[in-house]
Amino acid sequence: MMQRRLGREGPKVSALGLGLMGMSDFYGPADERESIRVIHAAIERGVTLLDTGDFYGSGHNELLLARALDGSSRRDKVFIQVKFGVLRAPDGAFIGFDGRPQAIKNALAQTLRRLRTDRVDLYMPARRDPQVPFAETIGAIATCVEAGWVRHVGVSEVGEKGVEEAHAVHPIAALQREYSLVSRDVESDILPALERVGAGLTAYGVLSRGLLTGRIRKPEDIDPRDYRAHLPRFSGDNLRRNLILVDRLVALAQERSVTASQLAIAWVLSRGKSVIPLIGARTLSQLEESLAAVDVALTEAELTSLGAAVPAADVAGDRYDELGMRLISP
Numbered sequence: 001m002m003q004r005r006l007g008r009e010g011p012k013v014s015a016l017g018l019g020l021m022g023m024s025d026f027y028g029p030a031d032e033r034e035s036i037r038v039i040h041a042a043i044e045r046g047v048t049l050l051d052t053g054d055f056y057g058s059g060h061n062e063l064l065l066a067r068a069l070d071g072s073s074r075r076d077k078v079f080i081q082v083k084f085g086v087l088r089a090p091d092g093a094f095i096g097f098d099g100r101p102q103a104i105k106n107a108l109a110q111t112l113r114r115l116r117t118d119r120v121d122l123y124m125p126a127r128r129d130p131q132v133p134f135a136e137t138i139g140a141i142a143t144c145v146e147a148g149w150v151r152h153v154g155v156s157e158v159g160e161k162g163v164e165e166a167h168a169v170h171p172i173a174a175l176q177r178e179y180s181l182v183s184r185d186v187e188s189d190i191l192p193a194l195e196r197v198g199a200g201l202t203a204y205g206v207l208s209r210g211l212l213t214g215r216i217r218k219p220e221d222i223d224p225r226d227y228r229a230h231l232p233r234f235s236g237d238n239l240r241r242n243l244i245l246v247d248r249l250v251a252l253a254q255e256r257s258v259t260a261s262q263l264a265i266a267w268v269l270s271r272g273k274s275v276i277p278l279i280g281a282r283t284l285s286q287l288e289e290s291l292a293a294v295d296v297a298l299t300e301a302e303l304t305s306l307g308a309a310v311p312a313a314d315v316a317g318d319r320y321d322e323l324g325m326r327l328i329s330p
């Protein structure tokens with residue numbers, strides 16, 4: 001597996017990271033044994049970057065990862081990044097955000113216990129808490145770095161301003177943000193800001209949560225309990241319009257003898273040396289398919305055709321519903 005650096009002077013990690021979220025939450029039921037097989041296979045294939053969140057399945061995702069690592073030498077082979085701060089009720093409902101310093105230490109203590117480890121490699125607030133100055137949230141993570149509980153500081157779903165504010169408190173290794181052929185809003189201001197501060201980007205939703213695979217053809221293909229059933233891009237007329245773009249992607253992939261997923265991941269990989277796609281594979285076959293994208297080198301001509309076939313401006317619907325969009329800060 002190729003390696004990339006998280007930012008200019010940051011740690012080296014695999015060029016593709018594995019996102020574990022869908023193994024516990026959001027995208028309908030997951031098979032725990034298959035999830036563990038996927039984590040093991042990814043590590044065997046050289047994936048070192050593993051992405052989780054303490055609120056993914058309200059702790060389940062971290063417990064799952066700990067089971068997969070099994071207290072063995074695997075822990076030392078991987079770079080675990082954890083998001084925190086999102087508050088969930090016992091029924092899974094989202095009930096707010098907590099970015100207060102004392103809440104961060106408490107959350108980290110529980111994460112370390114669940115992961116059965118003594119440090120998190122990168123720790124980041126999943127969103128900016130509007131009630132707490134960002135410098136206080138980031139400053140609290142910095143004290144956890146000093147204590148040796150956290151190695152690197154990251155941020156998630158903030159913009160240029162958030163990156164710069166955070167970086168002024170403590171060097172930021174990476175921003176996590178959605179980035180795909182159909183979500184390119186990072187390109188104008190955010191990627192240049194990351195370049196300025198020397199941070200990387202861990203790109204999520206590189207398949208636009210499965211939309212770009214072409215598997216979902218109509219709203220009924222999504223279980224009503226699946227989070228995607230409530231996302232604008234998967235609903236009604238928006239889905240119909242977005243599938244026109246997906247079909248063009250599928251046609252270009254066929255010309256290259258690769259799959260639409262591989263082409264979509266390869267496109268994100270082509271965006272820069274500090275951009276690290278997180279693949280959201282939940283099965284071994286998805287993992288194999290997605291990992292093969294590292295070998296799909298795209299020529300300038302192919303990148304141009306892809307951009308023209310899937311213009312981000314033609315995408316119908318926001319990335320999140322109205323509440324979700326409000327939580328994304330500048």
Ligand SMILES: NC(=O)c1ccc[n+]([C@@H]2O[C@H](COP(=O)([O-])OP(=O)(O)OC[C@H]3O[C@@H](n4cnc5c(N)ncnc54)[C@H](OP(=O)(O)O)[C@@H]3O)[C@@H](O)[C@H]2O)c1
Pocket residue numbers: 018019020021022027051052083126156157176177203204205206207208209210211213215261278279280281282285286287289290
């Ligand atoms: N910071 C944030 O706000 C944030 C938000 C979301 C995610 N994330 C992180 O980013 C990671 C990746 O995000 P994501 O899961 O939304 O990414 P994604 O790769 O865009 O979507 C994942 C979904 O695509 C389908 N899929 C994956 N690989 C496939 C393949 N090779 N062929 C066909 N279908 C495939 C699966 O859906 P089906 O199994 O249903 O077909 C899977 O659940 C997450 O695990 C999480 O760690 C962060």
